[in-house]
Amino acid sequence: MTNIKDLAKIAEVSVTTVSRVLNNHPYVSEEKRNAVLKAIKVTNYNRNINAVHLSRGKTKLIGVVLPFSDHSYFALLLKGIAKQALANNYYLVLFQTDYMERKEIEALQMLKEKQIDGLIICSRTCDMQLIEEHQQFGSIVLSEDVKGQKISSTFVNHYEIFLNALEYLYQKGHRKIGYCIGRSSGSSSFNRELAYRRFHEKYSLPYNPEYIIAECFYFEDGEKIIEQVKNMATPPTALLVTGDQVAAGIVICCQQQQISIPNDLAICGFDNQPIAKMMNITTIEIPVVEMGENLFLQTINKDISNKEIAVKLIERGTV
Amino acid sequence: MTNIKDLAKIAEVSVTTVSRVLNNHPYVSEEKRNAVLKAIKVTNYNRNINAVHLSRGKTKLIGVVLPFSDHSYFALLLKGIAKQALANNYYLVLFQTDYMERKEIEALQMLKEKQIDGLIICSRTCDMQLIEEHQQFGSIVLSEDVKGQKISSTFVNHYEIFLNALEYLYQKGHRKIGYCIGRSSGSSSFNRELAYRRFHEKYSLPYNPEYIIAECFYFEDGEKIIEQVKNMATPPTALLVTGDQVAAGIVICCQQQQISIPNDLAICGFDNQPIAKMMNITTIEIPVVEMGENLFLQTINKDISNKEIAVKLIERGTV
DNA sequence: TTGTATGCGTTATCAT
DNA sequence: ATGATAACGCATACAA
Numbered sequence: 001m002t003n004i005k006d007l008a009k010i011a012e013v014s015v016t017t018v019s020r021v022l023n024n025h026p027y028v029s030e031e032k033r034n035a036v037l038k039a040i041k042v043t044n045y046n047r048n049i050n051a052v053h054l055s056r057g058k059t060k061l062i063g064v065v066l067p068f069s070d071h072s073y074f075a076l077l078l079k080g081i082a083k084q085a086l087a088n089n090y091y092l093v094l095f096q097t098d099y100m101e102r103k104e105i106e107a108l109q110m111l112k113e114k115q116i117d118g119l120i121i122c123s124r125t126c127d128m129q130l131i132e133e134h135q136q137f138g139s140i141v142l143s144e145d146v147k148g149q150k151i152s153s154t155f156v157n158h159y160e161i162f163l164n165a166l167e168y169l170y171q172k173g174h175r176k177i178g179y180c181i182g183r184s185s186g187s188s189s190f191n192r193e194l195a196y197r198r199f200h201e202k203y204s205l206p207y208n209p210e211y212i213i214a215e216c217f218y219f220e221d222g223e224k225i226i227e228q229v230k231n232m233a234t235p236p237t238a239l240l241v242t243g244d245q246v247a248a249g250i251v252i253c254c255q256q257q258q259i260s261i262p263n264d265l266a267i268c269g270f271d272n273q274p275i276a277k278m279m280n281i282t283t284i285e286i287p288v289v290e291m292g293e294n295l296f297l298q299t300i301n302k303d304i305s306n307k308e309i310a311v312k313l314i315e316r317g318t319v
Numbered sequence: 320m321t322n323i324k325d326l327a328k329i330a331e332v333s334v335t336t337v338s339r340v341l342n343n344h345p346y347v348s349e350e351k352r353n354a355v356l357k358a359i360k361v362t363n364y365n366r367n368i369n370a371v372h373l374s375r376g377k378t379k380l381i382g383v384v385l386p387f388s389d390h391s392y393f394a395l396l397l398k399g400i401a402k403q404a405l406a407n408n409y410y411l412v413l414f415q416t417d418y419m420e421r422k423e424i425e426a427l428q429m430l431k432e433k434q435i436d437g438l439i440i441c442s443r444t445c446d447m448q449l450i451e452e453h454q455q456f457g458s459i460v461l462s463e464d465v466k467g468q469k470i471s472s473t474f475v476n477h478y479e480i481f482l483n484a485l486e487y488l489y490q491k492g493h494r495k496i497g498y499c500i501g502r503s504s505g506s507s508s509f510n511r512e513l514a515y516r517r518f519h520e521k522y523s524l525p526y527n528p529e530y531i532i533a534e535c536f537y538f539e540d541g542e543k544i545i546e547q548v549k550n551m552a553t554p555p556t557a558l559l560v561t562g563d564q565v566a567a568g569i570v571i572c573c574q575q576q577q578i579s580i581p582n583d584l585a586i587c588g589f590d591n592q593p594i595a596k597m598m599n600i601t602t603i604e605i606p607v608v609e610m611g612e613n614l615f616l617q618t619i620n621k622d623i624s625n626k627e628i629a630v631k632l633i634e635r636g637t638v
Numbered sequence: 639t640t641g642t643a644t645g646c647g648t649t650a651t652c653a654t
Numbered sequence: 655a656t657g658a659t660a661a662c663g664c665a666t667a668c669a670a
Binding site for chain 1: 373537572
């Protein structure tokens with residue numbers, strides 16, 4: 001492996017000059033530049049990026065923390081992140097956590113150890129305090145409402161969205177409304193449950209914990225959900241489903257089991273993914289890819305900003 | 320930022336000793352070890368991984384080249400890769416290429432520049448020769464049949480699988496068989512078309528290029544496919560669909576349009592993803608996650624190996 | 639068991 | 655415009 005020292009020797013210049021042509025710096029004569037270029041060619045020289053990183057103290061690498069990459073929501077978020085990473089000459093290091101705090105800590109550790117310049121946390125399990133403690137080591141961005149903390153974020157207002165969706169179903173005549181979420185812990189689930197409770201208080205509706213169905217991630221979970229609903233003494237007449245994939249799975253399952261939608265059961269999805277359009281599913285549109293893009297841009301931006309993303313109800317045939 | 324030199328000074332030992340305790344090397348007295356540990360604590364020391372990388376000449380980083388991460392097949396492959404990466408203390412750098420050769424070259428470049436120790440290419444656009452030229456810089460593994468080349472791979476025999484699937488449909492009485500694929504170029508598409516041609520020659524069936532439907536990636540593409548099929552003068556009676564997501568999309572679309580499956584149109588999917596089971600879709604089971612795991616293991620293994628993965632026909636209700 | 643000295647490959651500072 | 659030299663922070667061969 002040849003290095004710039006070798007190049008310097010061959011081209012009969014100093015290492016500084018070699019470094020200059022390597023980095024397109026000014027102040028180097030055409031003559032010497034060509035000599036260096038020639039040396040690079042004949043030796044088949046390759047720069048050692050680790051030395052560059054050590055010297056510069058930066059890596060142009062951004063970490064992305066997410067629970068699973070084979071989930072449509074996070075896959076889309078990642079798509080947006082990757083798009084802007086590409087546009088800004090950064091690379092991504094993926095941390096698939098399966099919601100294990102240990103894996104999140106590893107990502108924070110890499111920030112500490114300077115392997116990555118910044119970190120995008122799409123969904124977290126660990127404590128906010130832990131994250132704050134690591135901000136000194138690099139830019140950290142979250143995809144949740146951090147409420148005035150000194151940390152950047154791009155998020156949707158899960159509380160408000162849920163409340164609006166519930167109101168919508170209420171206006172459509174529904175009084176027994178359930179919802180399906182992924183994991184039951186986490187800030188978004190917390191806010192959703194809060195909205196759900198407030199909604200029931202507001203209209204003096206009975207709060208039925210059975211109506212909250214957790215661990216709904218994928219299309220095929222629709223089967224499990226319908227099974228659960230069917231086993232209820234008084235099943236809900238409408239379901240808010242946080243994810244169009246799952247909503248689609250429910251719709252399919254209902255078709256198979258002769259459950260009429262929206263008559264027997266109304267379904268409102270989330271995200272407005274193509275599958276929702278294709279299957280004519282009423283849903284809340286969330287611009288996930290754009291959120292990913294913004295998350296990345298915030299990461300490489302010095303300023304701290306908090307961006308709430310607007311959503312939109314898309315009325316179709318399942319409510 | 321304190322470094323091991325500072326630690327050495329504080330703990331009143333040499334940098335070597337500091338390095339030893341940092342890396343859990345033997346031959347260091349409890350006394351000195353504790354002194355170092357204490358120094359680490361009081362200074363809030365963090366190792367600079369870039370210096371480690373430079374010194375060691377390795378990064379414990381493996382690159383993963385794939386066209387899109389929001390596609391179920393590649394997401395599952397990535398899942399397997401990530402699983403073994405985790406188990407073996409490696410991290411992954413993601414290269415989403417959108418099938419752009421330029422992005423693949425960037426990944427190869429990073430191998431050259433020692434930012435990554437190895438590279439897993441899940442699907443490629445670039446020339447094999449280019450890849451071979453980069454093997455000297457690190458371990459490269461492909462997910463295709465490299466046919467005796469001196470490079471590791473984990474793959475399924477697309478030619479044989481397609482041939483068998485076509486035979487199966489033939490036995491079921493089908494004579495007008497079409498198929499849906501992702502991109503039309505690439506080695507797997509080549510092999511599939513080859514099988515398709517041979518099959519038609521063998522049974523003296525008319526070869527109809529219209530029956531080859533490309534650019535089928537996602538669930539929602541099912542709609543487009545059915546549209547195309549309906550517009551054909553003599554539509555196929557069976558469709559081989561390389562991906563259960565797309566197959567499911569087709570099935571749904573047929574339901575909506577009163578096209579009876581398998582009577583009007585038989586569908587055979589690929590991968591045996593959960594959605595196929597849920598929707599009772601006949602499919603070819605491919606252990607994608609296991610393939611991903613094997614790809615990773617090959618990457619960190621010195622020896623070159625080529626592993627063909629066996630598949631299995633899962634007969635269900637759509638053929 | 640411990641320490642010295644050198645190498646890893648590049649960039650940055652400063653002088654000329 | 656060019657170059658000598660000092661960082662950057664760590665690992666390790668070798669010596670003791």
